[in-house]
Amino acid sequence: MGKEEKKLLVAVVVLAIVLIVGGLLKKNLISQQEQDELALKLFTFSDFSKIELSNINGIQSLQKKDESASNEVTYRDHEFTIDHRWYIDGEPKLYVKPAMMDTLFQSMEELQIVQTIKNGENRVDEYGLQNPIFTLMVENQKEHKFLAFGGLTSDQTGRYVWDQALKKVYIVSLNVDFLENRTRDEWVEKSILRLQPRTIKNITFVSADTNIELSQNDNHWFVQKNGILSADDNSVQNWFRDINTIEAQSVLINVDIKSTPLKKIIFKEYAFDQTDLVLSLYFQDSEWIVQRSDDSLTYVLHEKEKDDFFMMPDKLVLLPRINNDQDVSYVSIETPTMNYVLENGLEWSAKKPFEDAVSTERLQSIFELVGQIEPVEIIPATKNAKGIKFDIQEGEKTMQFVLDIKNHVMMVQGQNPYAVRVETPQQFETLLLEHLQNIRKRDLYPFTINDIDMIDIVKEKKSIHMKKNENGDWNATGLDDSSLQYEIVSTLEELKIDAWTDRKNFERVGDIEIVLGSKKGMAYTWHLGKSKDGKQMLLNIPKFTVGLVDQAKLEELINKL
Secondary structure (H helix, E strand, O other), X not given: OOHHHHHHHHXXXXXXXXXXXXXXXXXXXXXXXXXXXXXOEOOOOOOOOEEEEEEOOEEEEEEEOOOOOOOEEEEEOOOEEEEEXXXXXXXXOEEEOHHHHHHHHHHHHXXXXXXXXXXXXXXXXXXXXXXXXXXXXXXXXXXXXXXXXXXXXXXXXXXXXXXXXXXXXXXXXXXXXXXXXOOHHHHEOOEOOOOOHHHEEEEEEEOOOOEEEEEEEXXXXXXXXXXXXXXXXXXXXXXXXXXXXXXXXXXXXXXXXXXXXXXXXXXXXEEOOOOEEEEEEEEEOOEEEEEEOOOOEEEEOOOOOHHHHOOXXXXXXXXXXXXOHHHEEEEEEEOOOOEEEEEEOOOEEEEEOOOEEEOHHHHHHHHHHHHOOEEEEEEOOOOOOOOEEEEEXXXXXXXEEEEEOOOOEEEEEOOOOEEEEEEOOOOHHHHHHHHHHOOEOOEOOOOOHHHOOEEEEEEOOEEXXXXXXXXXXXEEEOOOOOOHHHHHHHHHHHOEOOEEEOHHXXXXXXXXXXXXXXXXXXXXXXXXXXXXXXXXXXXXXXOOEEEEEEHHHHHHHHHHO
């Protein structure tokens, strides 16, 4: 081996040694860093199997279920399930809210040792550790730790802790201070029901004067009372959602309420596997109490929760609703003074009490107004229904009902007629009549102004002709100033019929004619009539109807020509 080769070999060996030593130093550095971080933690192990808290409210012992044991499950929000792995020791087993345990574990993980007090074991009285504020014991199968939490530091940012196993006193952060006043009842899972709507066949509501069944068939819900009524599926699903999220105010154990006067049995649930679940509601000392058959607990409800919880199926019945106003082809609304018959062809138009275009905005407002009617309870149907009569055709569905506004009753007609006591929006009748009285379209053209592709104006034997080209731009002849064509179009769009009047009052004035036409084949010709109180009459041909428009705005248009 030559001299140069020996030098190269030595260099390689030296580099290898440097890399190895450097790696070991880095490894030791990382290991030391991990040890330092671990030294800051009060809890050096996890996977607890038991946690015992002792504070001013007593001893609270939390046990984790055996991994091989089946877990209690609470259903929330229809599909989402919560597995209960922790319970409060005792009989019966009260399950702990999983979210409560998650908060506890996170707080314990983030709890850090701020300082170790030298010779602190000889000064426990000074730190309030002889009579601690609260204690915490945690253990798993291999390890055990008991901690006593004493007073706060002088700057109120830390708390003294006694570690019994290590005989050391620490100052720690305040992450678990919420345990100081934690009560046993706060740990308890207070969800009342665990309903899975897809598994339920029917629910029966029973009380002294009520027996109603809510049933499911082919993913659709029905209310069975005085026949089979369709239920509002969305309302039923929302009711299940509300029930599954309700929590009791408190849970009582081994309470004898059999002697308590029975106010109402809420429901008996029959699942598809034929198992049943009976829940009874009692009224005692102004408290609403629910007892269910699958445990020995009694749930005391929050006052604010009970109305949602005890909503009867009457309120779930499906009242006539417009699912898609674009699919509606026919509407008849008969009031005590007028009958409105509206049809949807190319555009909405009326057959009664006039023959003209209809305001789709007003019609939509009527649909929305009717959609706000809410059911209260099902009542016996009557043969001779009195009130405002509605007849609506939506697709293949026909909705016929009578609304008795005075008595707050809706009577739905058809193959299975029924009646429902309802709540109507404030000023329902006033708003409905206002929409009907103004349902006639107020534009000078029955369709939108964008549908117009031809405008002819004759004034004092002068003719102005405007027509859209293929690009949608206006071309005009007979105008000295071509820019006026856009002002003419915008003024015609803004000019509205303020009111309608009898044709016999019309008397033509001047020789001005305004003709509006479109490719849809309809042309409207307007003649000017006499004016009064700032309103000018316009006679429409071929409809031969007379409308009143703003005189000043019309004259502004004429003077521009």
